[in-house]
Amino acid sequence: MEKLTIIIPAYNEEKRIANTLEEYGKFFLNLKKNKEIETKIIIVINNTQDRTEEIVKKYIKKYEIISYLNFKRGGKGFAITEGFKEALKDNKSSIIGFVDADMATTPEVFYKLVKNIGNYQGIIASRYLPGAQVYPKQSFKRVLVSRVYNFLIRILFLLPYRDTQCGAKIFKRKALEKILPEIGMTKWAYDLDLIYLMKRNKFKILEFPTNWSDKEYSKINLKKSGTNMVLGVIRLRMLYSPAKDFIRIYDKFASRIVK
Secondary structure: OOEEEEEEEEOOOOOOHHHHHHHHHHHHHHHHHOOOOEEEEEEEEEOOOOOHHHHHHHHHHHOOOEEEEEEOOOOHHHHHHHHHHHHHOOOOEEEEEEEOOOOOOOHHHHHHHHHHOOOOOEEEEEOOOOOOEEEOOOOHHHHHHHHHHHHHHHHHHOOOOOOOOOOEEEEEHHHHHHHHHHOOOOOOOHHHHHHHHHHHOOOOEEEEEOEEEOOOHHHOOHHHHHHHHHHHHHHHHHHOOHHHHHHHHHHHHHHHHOO
16 A cells, blocks of 8 residues: 655644644544545644644554654754654655645645545646636735746746646656755745655656645745745756855845845
8 A cells, every 4th residue: 555645844834734633633544544545634734833743642642653753943944854853754755745734735635635646746736727626716916816826937947837836736756856955945945845855857747737825825924925925946957057156145146135
């Protein structure tokens, strides 16, 4: 039976993590009992100041497939990378992915990625392919920001994907073992870094339409997050170019813009 490892980064998630662990724990434990797929869920707590760890511990007792790591250092990219490292310690884990802690992607939808990865080395959920469903419907302003960001990615990295930022992605073990040592700590472009490294190493990725329910839709500061994302993309492009020696100068310049 194939083994899947799911990484869930968790930063101050006390209000949402319980529902996520209940749904994912129940769904994937049932699949294991039915001998469809064996699953391990690793919660990577990072720099949390609330009751996230306390809540996670309760669900570890309830669902045997759940475990967790806890780090003082923060950042989603850091958390996912540490989760990848932990998952690769298990030689039986052949498919390794991550999903956001907010239940924007339900376990049923995530499992569709597992079933459709096929001979690809990676599969990424997409909110902008035909067949995708997004709730609530995104505002024109948000869609515009997303499309401008995607246009920038296509120009700078020559990637054909419509959605590199959706928080549900799965990779084959062989691919992760190859790209993991090359991943940089790119706060606002971590997902893009993963996908670009897959391309550089000639691994094929399938973009797959998803059902997405945006739990934090009304709280997003488009101006601030949009600026950070653009700066992150430019920084990543510099990192993989002869201009990488000027990263420190760029970081100082960027820090002034996002204050």
